[in-house]
Amino acid sequence: MELSDRSVLVTGGAGLVGSALARRLATENDVLVVDDLSNGVRESVPEAAEFVEGDVASDETLERVVTSDLDIVVHCAAADKYVNSDEPRSQFESNVAMTHSLLERVSTVGVSDVVFTSSSTVYGEAPRPTPEDYAPLEPISVYGAAKLAEESILSVYAHTRDVTVWNFRFANVVxxxxxxxxxxxxxxxxxxxxxxxxxxxxxxxxxxYMHVEDCVDAIHHVVERAPSSAGPMQTYNLGTxxxxxxxxxxxxxxxxxxxxxxxxxxxxxxxxxxxxxxxxxxxxxxxxxxxxxxxxxxxxxxxxxxxxxxx
CATH class of the missing domain: 3.90.25.10 (UDP-galactose 4-epimerase, domain 1)
Structure with missing residues (x-):
């Protein structure tokens, strides 16, 4: 898929990875960033991108930012960025519900391409180096469990709703x-x-530990070059x-x-x-x-x- 002259939504686009992705994509695309700024920094959003302050879990926000004009959604938003959250149930339920709501809206308006920023924490304590097809996936943190649950929902939509998903499992991005x-x-x-x-x-x-510039470059490279024959749910590790x-x-x-x-x-x-x-x-x-x-x-x-x- 060519990443130029596209209409792109970046959720969580004021965050560490989201803002870097928005900056890269805004050089050749029309980019809309949505973020509630609970974890993000407004100044990190590139000037070339349009910004909407809003909660991705809100139907009102989703109706405003996810429209039929979009070509691709880059989903970086997370309800709680901390691995050892003091409210694990809230962290798990909020992230899963947010991603589910986003996918329902994506499916309703007919957006066919989604990028998701997942995490190496879905593997739990696995042999190294860990390949994408390692199993069983047994996360040991709430953050990892939430990311794995979100991946599962994305897989369902990829296989049943004509949505292509690029799923990226990050090492520690710095x-x-x-x-x-x-x-x-x-x-x-x-x-x-x-x-x-x-x-x-x-x-x-x-x-x-992977530099954020390398992380963004890798995502851009994969989305542009991964063969469509790889299937509707494509998972890639990103690391060093x-x-x-x-x-x-x-x-x-x-x-x-x-x-x-x-x-x-x-x-x-x-x-x-x-x-x-x-x-x-x-x-x-x-x-x-x-x-x-x-x-x-x-x-x-x-x-x-x-x-x-x-x-």
């Missing part, structure tokens, strides 16, 4: 944005106390071939801030309830379409740390 994960968290902690850095868990958790430990992230951030703090640990092999200690996705399916990430995991971490420190 960007120079305050509040966006472990890197800005370490920067903020060291700005407050340059002598000591508290690290959740034991520091040996090891995962793949390398991993970075939490201790290594702490080292990189400290180096970029020219600090040498003492590390303190909260203990255990998980940073929080539902945390997967080690994660690396297979990206062979992505590579078969001719795409490779520009940044390794360490390089993505350093790039973001450097941009945050110099902001």
């Amino acid at each position: 960007a120079p944005r305050v509040g966006a994960g472990v890197i800005p968290d370490f920067v903020e902690k060291l700005e407050r106390d340059p002598e000591t850095l508290t690290i959740l868990g034991n520091g040996r958790q090891e995962k793949s 071939k390398t991993t970075t430990s939490v201790d290594r992230i702490a080292d990189i951030v400290s180096e970029e801030m020219t600090l040498d703090p003492a590390y303190e640990y909260t203990g255990g092999d998980r940073g929080w309830t539902g945390d997967v200690p080690k994660m690396r996705l297979s990206i062979e399916k992505l590579a078969a379409l001719g795409w490779e990430p520009e940044h390794s995991s360490d390089e993505a971490v350093r790039k973001v740390a450097r941009e945050l420190v110099r902001r």
